Amino acid sequence: MFGKKKAKPKQVKREIKPKKRIMLVCGSGMVSSTLVYPMVEEILKEGGYRFEIIKGSFNDVKNNSNIALILTTVSPLPKEVVETGIPITVVTALFRGDKDAVKGDIFSKLG
Amino acid sequence: MLQSVLNVFSWLLSQGAPIIVPVSVIILGLVFQAPKEKVFAGALRMGVGFTALFALVGVIFSALGPAANQMATRFGLVFTVTDLGWPTQSGIVFAIPWAMAAIALFIVLNAILVALGVVKTLNVDFNNHWIFVFYMGATYYMTGSWLLTIIVGLIFWFVSLKMADWIYPMIDAYYDMPMEGITITHAYSILWAPIGFLLDKFWDMIPGIRDVQWDPESIKEKWGFFGEPVFIGWIIGLFVGIVAYFEWIPTGAQVSAALGLAFTVSFFMLLLPRAAELIVAGMAPLSDAVRVFVTKKMPGRDFHLGLDAAILVGAPEHVAIGVLTTPIAFLIAFLLPGNNMLPMGDVAGLFIFICVFITNTNRGNIFRGLLNSALILIPVSFWIGSTMSVANMAIVEGTGFVLPEGAGMISSLCVGTTPVGFALYQVSSFIAGIGSSKDLLIGVAILGVFAAVWYLMRNRPVEYARELRGEEQTGMEDSEVS
Numbered sequence: 365m366f367g368k369k370k371a372k373p374k375q376v377k378r379e380i381k382p383k384k385r386i387m388l389v390c391g392s393g394m395v396s397s398t399l400v401y402p403m404v405e406e407i408l409k410e411g412g413y414r415f416e417i418i419k420g421s422f423n424d425v426k427n428n429s430n431i432a433l434i435l436t437t438v439s440p441l442p443k444e445v446v447e448t449g450i451p452i453t454v455v456t457a458l459f460r461g462d463k464d465a466v467k468g469d470i471f472s473k474l475g
Numbered sequence: 476m477l478q479s480v481l482n483v484f485s486w487l488l489s490q491g492a493p494i495i496v497p498v499s500v501i502i503l504g505l506v507f508q509a510p511k512e513k514v515f516a517g518a519l520r521m522g523v524g525f526t527a528l529f530a531l532v533g534v535i536f537s538a539l540g541p542a543a544n545q546m547a548t549r550f551g552l553v554f555t556v557t558d559l560g561w562p563t564q565s566g567i568v569f570a571i572p573w574a575m576a577a578i579a580l581f582i583v584l585n586a587i588l589v590a591l592g593v594v595k596t597l598n599v600d601f602n603n604h605w606i607f608v609f610y611m612g613a614t615y616y617m618t619g620s621w622l623l624t625i626i627v628g629l630i631f632w633f634v635s636l637k638m639a640d641w642i643y644p645m646i647d648a649y650y651d652m653p654m655e656g657i658t659i660t661h662a663y664s665i666l667w668a669p670i671g672f673l674l675d676k677f678w679d680m681i682p683g684i685r686d687v688q689w690d691p692e693s694i695k696e697k698w699g700f701f702g703e704p705v706f707i708g709w710i711i712g713l714f715v716g717i718v719a720y721f722e723w724i725p726t727g728a729q730v731s732a733a734l735g736l737a738f739t740v741s742f743f744m745l746l747l748p749r750a751a752e753l754i755v756a757g758m759a760p761l762s763d764a765v766r767v768f769v770t771k772k773m774p775g776r777d778f779h780l781g782l783d784a785a786i787l788v789g790a791p792e793h794v795a796i797g798v799l800t801t802p803i804a805f806l807i808a809f810l811l812p813g814n815n816m817l818p819m820g821d822v823a824g825l826f827i828f829i830c831v832f833i834t835n836t837n838r839g840n841i842f843r844g845l846l847n848s849a850l851i852l853i854p855v856s857f858w859i860g861s862t863m864s865v866a867n868m869a870i871v872e873g874t875g876f877v878l879p880e881g882a883g884m885i886s887s888l889c890v891g892t893t894p895v896g897f898a899l900y901q902v903s904s905f906i907a908g909i910g911s912s913k914d915l916l917i918g919v920a921i922l923g924v925f926a927a928v929w930y931l932m933r934n935r936p937v938e939y940a941r942e943l944r945g946e947e948q949t950g951m952e953d954s955e956v957s
Binding site: 390391392393394395396398399401402419422436437438439440441442443445454456457459460461465 | 562599601602650651653654751752755756758759766767770780782783784788789791794824827
């Protein structure tokens with residue numbers, strides 16, 4: 365399945381990566397986040413992560429804990445979201461279908 | 476053979492949204508070469524989304540109907556129309572058999588116009604195309620004329636694209652976007668930009684108002700609880716319940732009726748997004764396929780990406796306006812002469828998006844944003860929203876979207892936020908012979924004022940962008956005194 369990339373699956377086997385909880389937020393919590401959801405899922409699978417995506421509006425961020433990364437189509441995010449200190453990646457480029465534009469940032473922030 | 480094919484078609488067209496929409500999504504998905512299993516899964520989700528939507532609308536009407544009747548008989552408050560909110564409203568529009576096809580065609584046509592250099596913006600916001608289809612549907616089901624329907628849709632859609640081109644320079648200057656080439660094609664909000672610019676100039680001339688500047692952070696802290704849909708739904712329900720049922724020293728039965736209504740409205744507000752989300756998620760594979768199809772066929776031309784205003788609403792001034800407009804809109808509904816729409820679905824979560832371009836054109840000054848919204852945008856939305864209830868009912872009947880018995884009329888605030896679409900509809904209904912000369916006059920007046928204001932402000936976005944960029948370097952601190 366992962367035949368093409370040989371280095372990464374080995375790392376995955378050596379230690380089971382802890383499950384990352386990721387929030388995907390947009391303005392309403394309904395439209396934009398839902399539309400980019402499948403692409404975000406694909407990116408995270410490519411990165412070999414175990415993950416859980418919580419979708420919502422930016423107001424929902426405070427209602428969740430242990431968030432590893434916030435992905436958003438809203439820019440700039442309100443101050444209180446930025447102040448949580450959780451890493452943020454803006455994924456607006458996904459509307460163009462441009463996964464590569466955000467992939468690197470997501471992987472480096474998730475570690 | 477032909478006869479049985481026709482029979483299948485006429486059966487299909489007589490079905491409700493939960494059946495016809497998935498079928499049309501599958502057909503269009505195949506046309507635009509979307510992955511088959513994804514399209515099938517999406518179609519399934521849409522069917523489920525519509526079923527959920529119908530169930531929720533049924534629940535809310537059975538609770539709200541009696542209360543509204545009570546209110547009417549007791550106070551003469553005549554709310555003959557219920558504002559169902561944009562998630563339901565867009566559901567009704569997607570139930571029009573040709574809605575998906577129209578949207579796909581709009582995007583393909585958009586790509587052609589970009590390739591020809593007529594417009595610079597490619598509107599990839601598949602979902603929000605429904606507002607064009609709404610006014611097309613209103614025209615079609617009221618007048619029966621395909622020609623007028625297509626003309627209304629094309630003009631409305633084209634004006635929005637041109638407007639997106641026009642405001643592009645100010646977007647990055649104001650928001651400092653994470654990537655180049657983003658503009659907003661959200662017709663509900665961007666079409667207010669010329670008026671916003673004009674009002675900003677106007678307030679600059681009024682002593683007293685000229686110097687008022689409100690700070691977003693403190694407002695949000697004070698009023699932030701208004702933003703939660705569960706809470707606002709509960710309050711609206713309770714308020715309507717009290718007005719409708721309470722007598723002085725209320726009986727136990729009256730208290731429980733009001734509380735019951737409060738929880739029902741809260742439930743509706745909380746679960747409605749889930750139903751709307753299913754519909755959007757089901758559309759995703761198709762909108763993806765259309766986007767891929769269009770960008771693949773585009774020659775290497777440079778274009779702006781047109782998106783939803785929702786990507787901008789994180790800015791604190793928009794959050795604060797979203798919060799403050801909720802109680803204001805609710806008050807306006809009860810006080811505004813000529814309004815007969817009970818605010819519900821859209822009152823809590825809509826104006827944060829719609830007021831974007833009436834605030835950012837005013838340097839993000841919350842005071843001016845609120846003034847512009849309360850004096851113009853919100854009243855207009857109620858008037859047009861309630862006027863469009865007739866056309867909305869025609870669409871509901873035409874598409875077989877089942878409303879519960881005795882539900883009264885429906886409409887939504889969000890369709891009221893686009894005077895341009897409304898004006899085109901008014902003019903076309905006059906041409907078709909169903910509108911009065913008053914309708915024609917209103918339509919022409921709106922279009923005339925809109926065109927004149929846009930013309931007056933034609934250089935403003937570029938100028939404004941320059942001012943914004945200049946301000947960043949000099950005295951940004953000075954302008955934040957409250």
